[in-house]
Amino acid sequence: MVVRTPARRRSSIRGSSVLLHAVMAVAGIVMVLFLLAHMYGNLKVFSGAAAFDDYAAHLRTLGEPILPHGGALWILRIVLLASVLVHVVAAFMLWHRMRAATTGRGGRRYATKKSPRGVQRTYASFTMRWGGLVIGLFVIYHLLHLTVNVIAPGGASDSPYQRMVGGFSIWWVTLSYLIALLALGLHLRHGVWSAFASLGANTGVRRRRHLNQLAYLITTVIILGFLLPPLAIQFGMVT
Numbered sequence: 428m429v430v431r432t433p434a435r436r437r438s439s440i441r442g443s444s445v446l447l448h449a450v451m452a453v454a455g456i457v458m459v460l461f462l463l464a465h466m467y468g469n470l471k472v473f474s475g476a477a478a479f480d481d482y483a484a485h486l487r488t489l490g491e492p493i494l495p496h497g498g499a500l501w502i503l504r505i506v507l508l509a510s511v512l513v514h515v516v517a518a519f520m521l522w523h524r525m526r527a528a529t530t531g532r533g534g535r536r537y538a539t540k541k542s543p544r545g546v547q548r549t550y551a552s553f554t555m556r557w558g559g560l561v562i563g564l565f566v567i568y569h570l571l572h573l574t575v576n577v578i579a580p581g582g583a584s585d586s587p588y589q590r591m592v593g594g595f596s597i598w599w600v601t602l603s604y605l606i607a608l609l610a611l612g613l614h615l616r617h618g619v620w621s622a623f624a625s626l627g628a629n630t631g632v633r634r635r636r637h638l639n640q641l642a643y644l645i646t647t648v649i650i651l652g653f654l655l656p657p658l659a660i661q662f663g664m665v666t
């Protein structure tokens with residue numbers, strides 16, 4: 428008869444927190460790759476209306492005739508949605524385990540002299556959980572605004588370029604994107620570092636320094652790239 432000790436249970440695949448962290452990291456990296464491509468694509472707005480709308484149309488004809496119209500875009504959407512779900516479910520399971528292991532005290536369980544309140548800083552847990560929620564709400568708002576065009580503050584249009592320029596000409600639309608990008612920046616800064624650490628890259632002081640530099644670099648490129656179109660439109664440089 429096989430005796431299941433607690434240690435044995437923890438090391439089973441479903442029960443492994445290490446595996447959950449790794450799965451979460453891989454899903455996060457898929458989303459970071461999407462963000463890099465999306466940010467780069469948005470910069471086409473600086474090439475004018477025709478170039479931007481052409482680019483949006485090409486996204487739908489990608490892979491034809493092997494794939495049907497919009498097929499590649501739907502594959503991307505499914506991969507993205509799966510990554511978001513895996514990332515969120517793994518995060519929730521890890522949070523639940525941490526709460527259970529610390530009898531509800533969570534991230535405040537370590538005493539420290541660094542914080543005036545005498546407990547471990549909750550910066551990372553705060554930005555990751557609440558920041559993640561803000562990003563999730565933003566993505567829903569963003570899809571309703573620029574993809575489905577249900578919310579059309581700058582006027583509904585068939586042209587993705589016009590939707591973008593119309594929207595970001597309004598100060599509060601631009602401001603709402605700036606707030607979301609701040610949350611995304613904080614989430615990415617910690618998340619990129621944490622993802623590579625979860626995959627075993629944090630193996631010494633030098634590596635840790637490089638991982639931190641990489642996290643700052645990726646975050647800066649993504650956030651600056653995303654900031655450029657709304658700010659350029661808001662300040663009348665793109666019309």
Ligand code: HEM
Binds near residue numbers: 504562569574
């Ligand atoms: C200021 C920054 C951003 C701008 C200007 C922007 C612009 C756009 C535009 C124009 C579309 C519609 C593309 C089309 O239908 O042809 C779109 C779609 C989308 N954006 Fe953004 N975006 C920004 C930031 C973000 C961020 C930060 C995320 C994720 C956290 C994101 C996620 C998405 C997703 C998931 C889609 C839907 C893709 C699809 O299924 O068609 N975007 N974005």
